[in-house]
Amino acid sequence: MNRRILGNTGIHVSELAFGGVEIGLPYGPGVRSEQDMVQEKDALSLLQNAFDSGITFYDTARMYGKSEYLIGEAFQNCREEVQICTKCRHLRDTSGKLPAPGQLVKRIRESLEESLQTLKTDYLDVLMLHQADVEILQHETICREFQDIQKEGxxxxxxASTYSVAESELAIHSGIWQVVQLPYNLLDQRQAVVFDVATEKGVGLVVRSVLLRGLLSERGRNLHAALEKVEGHIRYFAELAKKYRMDLSEYATRFVLAQPQISATLVGIDRQEYLEKALETAAMDPLPTELMKGAIPFPDPDFIDIPHWDRMGWLD
Structure with a gap:
């Protein structure tokens, strides 16, 4: 497994990172309840197998159900050999507003303490804001509290985990946030505009949504009628990949791994076969030139909005 440095943090991570949401809560196509999820003993075995195969970077969050607990259980005896990134609880209240400064500090500290206890560790490699919008990214109390947490070791x-290009740009230029996690994949390549400046600023980039919640795989077929154009574009990628005797998920993952500015590529893994496939893909040679040139994003990237599609019932 190749390793890359996480910006100017001095932290070296495996280029393939284990996305922990799927082992923590029902997530993704066809997973509607805990009954559909990987069971605890199998999740622990999966984490150990990932580690034994060279994956050292694990991404989780306070909001990911049992994910922190499982990662803590799996690596409590080899903590120094893995890099753990977790995300703070959401900071906005039920009305969508940010609490007063004193309450914000309390929420951040309580979330941190919960994460440390659950992960069975006394430090995090990376602590992130979860769903960091423009107001949160530049909020004086939030910025100061996260910096104090870092100073305290x-x-x-x-x-920060961001969604829009504007949010990513703000985080990268802030001089505060050292690592940015953002969405990027074959269909939606909007965030590529921040890659070079992140490198210049020494900000580490971690990419999620590589397979767009499974749509950039064999699951991206027979979609809702509202997603007809998206499915057509997915089919274009699949046919291009087939020319080189690879499947779509392989193409999508290798495309992201080919970007030198990216420190780590998050892959959601909740089955042994998914782990083996991800490892096999990461070990392959760079993509042929035709496939890199053929990686043409969807012409209306603003339409690529998984949460909205969920709300509309288009992914059922």
Whole structure:
């Protein structure tokens, strides 16, 4: 497994990162309840197998159900050999507003303490804001509190999980957030505009949504009528990949791994066969030139909005 440095943090991570949401809560196509999820003993075995195969970077969050607990259980006896990134609880209240400064500090600290206890560790490699919007990214109390946590040695680096290009740009230029986790894949390549500046600023980039919640795989077929154009574009990628005797998920993952500015590529793994496939893909040679040139994003990237599709029932 190749390793890459996470910006200017001094932290080296495996280029393939284990996305922990799927082992923690019902998530993704066809997973509607805990009954559909991987069971605890199998999840622990999966984490150990990933580690034994060279994956050292694990991404989780306070909001990911049992994910932190499972990662803590799996690596409590080899903590120094893995890099753990977790995300703070959501900071907005039920009305969508940010609490007063004192309450914000309390919420951040309580979330941190819960994460440390659940992960069975006394420090984090990366502590991130979860769903960091523009207001949160530049909020004085939030910025100061995260910086204090880092100064206290409770987090080696601090970062933010963003959605829009504007949010990513703000985080990268802030001089505060050292790691940014953002969405990027074959269909939606909008965030590529921040890659070079992140490298210049020494900000580590972690990419999620590589397979767009499974749509950039064999699951991206027979979609809702509202997604007809998206399915057509997915079919174009699949046919291009087939020319080179690879499947779509392989193409999608290798495309992201081919970007030198990216430190780690998150892959959601909740089955042994998914782990083996991800490892096999990461070990392959760079993509042929035709496939890199053929990676043409969807012409209306603003339409690529998985949460909206969920709300509309288009992914049922």
């Amino acid at each position: 409770l987090a080696r680096a601090i970062g």
